[in-house]
Amino acid sequence: MRAKKEHPTAVSGSLADEVVSRLPDWITHLIQINSLIASRMGVVVTDFHCLHALQQHGPTTAGVLAGRVGLTPGSASRMIDRLADAGCVRRVPDPHDRRRILIEPTEEGLERINAYYAGLTARTHQDLAAFDDEQLRTLLRFIEVFRASAAAEVERLRSPADRPAP
């Protein structure tokens, strides 16, 4: 444990250090944006993730939805209640297995999530205007690498008997 390392504005011996030192602050801001927009929409951040997952992977059961957003099945059930009351999702019985109930987003839910992404994408497009295609390709690769890495990190953190061999 190196306790002497300061991250805020790093010692910038390398560009990589600069990058990693500036990431946390950005991430913090992104998280705050998510919370603010969610509260402005009258929902909780978790509900937001649920809508996002629904939009990304399509309609699924409540169980896998709970897994995606990192909630217990019980909490997911209540979350779906909230979203259903808000008219954002709908419960549809699975014709093949009467135990299962598929959760699918409604028009209003899609509109809401789209409105959210519209605001963010507009700003993002503005920000991206300063980069050329070559740089955008680099950014794309960067995002893809980090997305995969983040997904792996989520999986690792969720396993209780983790850290078998560092």
Add this chain to the structure above:
Amino acid sequence: MRAKKEHPTAVSGSLADEVVSRLPDWITHLIQINSLIASRMGVVVTDFHCLHALQQHGPTTAGVLAGRVGLTPGSASRMIDRLADAGCVRRVPDPHDRRRILIEPTEEGLERINAYYAGLTARTHQDLAAFDDEQLRTLLRFIEVFRASAAAEVERLRSPADRPAP
């Protein structure tokens, strides 16, 4: 109900569109990572933001700290109670104004936040190894632009209808 496009402005073909379409998923993962690590540390995400703000801007009063993490003064007081009980922060009376109480991180608090960043930093360094200096410079610019943009967005979202004319 399969929508025609996955995202609102997904005019596929543009690199910028690719970027904006992939960002939300990554952000979602980052948020989940934050929540997971926070719960694993025995704190809440807000406490985490508090420690981050303390590390970024240095010791301040409870009031401005509440503003930074987006909490009411009352909630911030309770949050400071939690962190103080956990030994992460310490209340120090301001010698110049006995109404004010400065909040400063303790060694343990700094260690905790460092441990968090150490995990993320290690992974980030690994990911960054695949990029050369030119690309890293692009990434740095990208991050800086988006960080500023995100900060501005946070400010905008916090002021609901006000901001008449500064």
Add this chain to the structure above:
DNA sequence: TCTTATTGATTGCGTGGCACAACGGTTGTG
């Protein structure tokens, strides 16, 4: 076929973070 085990989803209960509003202590101003 009838019985038993497994899977999926929901509900009772307790915990805890948060907002709102009221309170006491401190500073500075007339």
Add this chain to the structure above:
DNA sequence: CACAACCGTTGTGCCACGCAATCAATAAGA
């Protein structure tokens, strides 16, 4: 010296969440 403004804290209620028990439906076994 009295009054007002400011800062932090505390009382109260709300609601999201986890845990565990429960009900419904399918799958497996005698």
